[in-house]
Amino acid sequence: MAAANTQVKGDSLTSVVQAVSRLSEAYRKRVLDVLDKNGVPEPQEGEWYSLLAAIESLDELVDGIGPRTVKTIGKEIPETVEWPPQIDSVEAGLTGLDDVYQMYHRGGDVGYYEFEKTGETEGRMICETPYPSPMDQGIVEGIVKKFNDSGAFVEVERDETASKRTFDVSW
16 A cells, blocks of 8 residues: 555654653654664654655564554554644544544555444444554544543454454444
8 A cells, every 4th residue: 555655744753752652761762763773763743754664663563562552552642643623522533534644644545544423422433554453443542532531442343354444433
């Protein structure tokens, strides 16, 4: 999916670094070391970086620190990114995720997030992104957490061979 010319904005990568910093300084250093090793030295807001290098770094983190920790990092990301003012609820956050995602990526097909409300406080998020599944799941859970104090339940339906992931969400 992510071609050689696709890019991710440094703001997105700094949100990953900020999110991991909320967990521990050791994880922060590990993330920065892995990014640097893959050609993304200390990402800066406003700069653009290779999406492939970022994905390689995140895949390496999944292998190195585990999918649960990467999911936890994903949960923290919605707390560190700047959301448009009209996004002020769980439904608006989940619906607006793709717009926010597209703002931070350029240069080709970077995938998408698509949310469909299926009940009063539930819906289905379809993700087809190059990011590791635990990161996507964490981001979805983090959006619900950010805009709703009562918690979330995210059930993952995923064919391990598919790039498209479906998350059933309730809050």
